Amino acid sequence: MTSLALIEAAAERLxxxxxxxxxxxxxxxxxxxGRRVFVKAECLQHTGSFKFRGGWAALSAMDPDLRKRGVIAYSSGNHAQGVAAAAKAHGAPAVIVMPADAPQLKIDNxxxxxxxxxLYDRAAGESREAAADPLIAERGLTLIKPYDEPEVIAGQGTTGLEIAEQAAEQGITKADVLVCCGGGGLTAGIALALEDRAPGLRVRPAEPKGFDDVARSQASGKIESNPTPTGSICDAILTPAPGDITWxxxxxxxxxxxxVTDDEALRAMALAFQRLKIVLEPGGAVSLAAALFHHDELNGDAVIAVATGGNVDPATFTKALSRFA
Known part of the structure; x- marks a missing residue:
């Protein structure tokens, strides 16, 4: 299981x-x-998202002989790029299983x-596991899961170590930390790091409307699933359910x-570009949208939003700016 010690070890390797x-x-x-807003700009991370942290943590922790055989991952795009970049740097072959309807920019990158x-057709009911399993068996590849993997969670958790340091530098001792949440790897990793380093900072998952499986799971006390795999522009965080390890x-x-709604995510993208001069993708802007437009659901005079990714296709970014800039 992921622990603070595993996060600290990942930080050393990163x-x-x-x-x-x-x-x-x-x-x-x-x-x-209506309060101070701080944005942790993981859109400026290598490959345009926090996923590079988890990819590097997983690859760097592998047995060298296994790593030489190659790795496989499934992802709509950000974990794909993070693992691909880390594998290339380690000289390891990488196969990435991606939904055919993923943004073309992410596939190309x-x-x-x-x-x-x-590619697989998730809209037609094809599963990523069904596409990946034969390749694992045939080639002896090691699967690096997008969130339900201890080393991946540890790598993402290094974001929390940085937030604790940076919040202290700003004099922030108590605040909600909003994290764009799919399967929960980043959210869980940050929460685990902050539990020790900054216990006054409370992590809260932020999700797209209709894909709020984590919020519903919190309400019911058990893992809840989303009814459909697609239907929001926030492709980066459309996962079936919280992970068995992350939950x-x-x-x-x-x-x-x-x-938050898709429109709120688009509006947050426009404001981030106008006011912070950063580019966000819809799934990476959900936390900022929650900070800006759901202030009555937050506590304290400050909020920290983790802007998780900036791999947006031109048409979607143009839509955000034309409607809300």
Whole structure:
């Protein structure tokens, strides 16, 4: 299981490889939210998202002989790129199973990083596991899961170590930390790190409307699934359900989940570009949307939003700017 010690070990292996992303702020965003807003800009991480941390943590922890055989992952795009980049740096072959309806930019970037991309039709009911399992058996590849994997969670948890340090630098001792949440790897990892390093910072999952499986699981006390695999522009965080490993951490450590609409995500993207000069994808802007437009559901005079990714296709980004900028 993931532990603080595993997160700290991952942080050591990530030194010199991952970026210490900034904690940004803007008085204009403070006015919208009615409190101080700080944005942890993981969109500026290598490959455009926090997923590089988990990919590097997993690859760097592998037995060298297994790593030489190659790795496989399934992802709509950000985990794909994170694993592909880490595998390339370690000289390991990588196969990535991606939904055919993933943003073309993410598919192209994954291929450009040297990975073999295998597409499957999730809209027609095809499963990523069914596409990956034969390849694992045939080639002896090691599966690196997108969130339900201890080393991946540990790598994502290094974001929480940085948040604790940066919050202290800003004099923030008590605040909600909003995290864009799919399967919960980043959310769980940050929560585990903050439990020790900054216990006054409470992690809260942020999800798209209609895909709030974590919030519903929190309410029911058991793992709940989303009724459909697609239907939101927030493709990066459309996962079936919380993970078996992440769920116990989420249920123990996180405050109530928050849910935002696609339009709120688009508006947050436009404001992030205007006021912080950063580019976010819809799934990476959900936390900021919750911070800006759901202020009545938050506590304290400050909030930290983790902007998890910026791998947005031009058409979607243009839509956000044309409607809300």
């Amino acid at each position: 030194k010199g490889h991952a970026r210490r992303t900034p904690l940004l702020s803007s008085p204009f965003l403070d006015d919208v939210a 994954t291929r450009a990083l040297g990975a073999e991309v295998v 116990p951490l989420l249920s123990r450590l996180c405050g109530p989940g928050l849910t």
